[in-house]
Amino acid sequence: MSPPYTELQLDALRELANIGSGTASTALSSMLGRSVDISVPTARALPFADAVDAAGPAEEEITGIVLGIVGDMTGTVLLLIPPADADAMCRMLGVEPDDEYALSALGEIGNIVGTSYINALASMTGMDLEPTPPATATDMLGAIVETVLASHAIANDIALMLDSNLKVEGEDCSISFLLVPDKGGVELLLSRLGLG
Amino acid sequence: MGELAASSISGHVLVSLGLGSCIGLALLDRKLGVAGLAHVVLPQSQGHAPENPRKFADLAIPQLVTELETLGARKQRLEAVLVGGAAMFAVSSASLDVGQRNEAAVRALLKGLRIPVLATATGGNRGRTIRVDVSTTSVTVREAGGKDTELLAGTRALETA
Numbered sequence: 001m002s003p004p005y006t007e008l009q010l011d012a013l014r015e016l017a018n019i020g021s022g023t024a025s026t027a028l029s030s031m032l033g034r035s036v037d038i039s040v041p042t043a044r045a046l047p048f049a050d051a052v053d054a055a056g057p058a059e060e061e062i063t064g065i066v067l068g069i070v071g072d073m074t075g076t077v078l079l080l081i082p083p084a085d086a087d088a089m090c091r092m093l094g095v096e097p098d099d100e101y102a103l104s105a106l107g108e109i110g111n112i113v114g115t116s117y118i119n120a121l122a123s124m125t126g127m128d129l130e131p132t133p134p135a136t137a138t139d140m141l142g143a144i145v146e147t148v149l150a151s152h153a154i155a156n157d158i159a160l161m162l163d164s165n166l167k168v169e170g171e172d173c174s175i176s177f178l179l180v181p182d183k184g185g186v187e188l189l190l191s192r193l194g195l196g
Numbered sequence: 197m198g199e200l201a202a203s204s205i206s207g208h209v210l211v212s213l214g215l216g217s218c219i220g221l222a223l224l225d226r227k228l229g230v231a232g233l234a235h236v237v238l239p240q241s242q243g244h245a246p247e248n249p250r251k252f253a254d255l256a257i258p259q260l261v262t263e264l265e266t267l268g269a270r271k272q273r274l275e276a277v278l279v280g281g282a283a284m285f286a287v288s289s290a291s292l293d294v295g296q297r298n299e300a301a302v303r304a305l306l307k308g309l310r311i312p313v314l315a316t317a318t319g320g321n322r323g324r325t326i327r328v329d330v331s332t333t334s335v336t337v338r339e340a341g342g343k344d345t346e347l348l349a350g351t352r353a354l355e356t357a
Contacts, residue, residue, distance in 0.1 A: 048251070049199055058214035058325070059213050059214055059325055064284075135285035136285070137321065138340075139216075139322060140213070140216075140323035140324075140339075142216070142323065142325075143214040143282070143284055144216060145214075146218055147216030147217040147295075150216070150217050151294060
């Protein structure tokens with residue numbers, strides 16, 4: 001059984017997620033022209049089946065934007081936006097939700113927000129990290145999360161999920177982030193944070 | 197994810213919600229009214245002894261067959277239904293065609309066990325849910341925002357009291 005992460009390690013990872021989402025919220029704020037708040041991130045190390053359940057009701061429809069991380073560490077950043085919130089954000093960018101550009105507007109939001117998150121991680125840890133281009137899907141939450149986790153499901157069964165929430169002020173509108181590092185990635189992050 | 201269940205109890209419904217690249221494999225002994233469902237995440241365990249063997253096709257399928265046999269199912273009567281194996285994100289990348297690889301691995305293993313595939317709802321880029329009704333051995337599938345569609349009709353009448 002792979003060693004679970006200690007509270008101290010999870011705290012450090014939470015702090016990392018905090019800074020990542022703080023930077024991301026600034027980027028989202030300038031993009032939308034609105035104030036964006038962040039919630040305190042959660043850091044969970046869970047067996048895969050529980051990780052999918054922890055993300056929310058499996059059949060709930062949600063918009064997911066996924067970016068890969070390459071460089072000193074590999075992994076995935078998954079942004080989850082409820083469809084109504086995704087529509088609201090499109091409108092804030094001046095794009096109607098059923099417009100043909102709506103999907104690429106969302107991809108762009110995902111790109112900018114995801115990239116600033118990854119850049120923050122890189123500068124916090126001194127690692128060389130680059131995002132890969134985003135891909136978007138609107139579908140069942142369970143299917144989206146499990147597909148992302150499955151691409152990391154190699155030797156071990158535990159998924160590390162760092163979950164932050166960005167809320168657009170004045171709107172009932174939020175984005176959830178999941179950072180899913182590949183197994184070696186977590187160890188690397190922790191050692192860069194002095195807790196390996 | 198990476199779970200499996202078998203049942204012979206009337207009234208039980210086996211479910212895998214939100215299948216993306218994973219395959220929900222239903223194995224049915226329709227004559228006896230016994231059904232099993234495996235939620236397969238990856239095609240091969242690649243030799244190491246994994247912590248959760250049931251998420252790999254090559255380990256989950258034999259285990260499911262064994263559990264069904266324990267409930268009285270006969271391997272020769274088993275039939276399969278596959279749901280899932282989608283590419284949720286339309287980006288071509290090695291890790292994202294795992295849906296297709298899962299389907300191929302499951303089909304190959306079933307062929308080796310001589311278990312016929314009766315119906316499938318696989319591929320594409322939509323998430324799906326599979327429900328197997330043990331009493332009737334019917335299988336239904338649902339996509340996001342959609343309604344249940346019968347993929348395989350039940351062959352057994354519901355038991356009356």
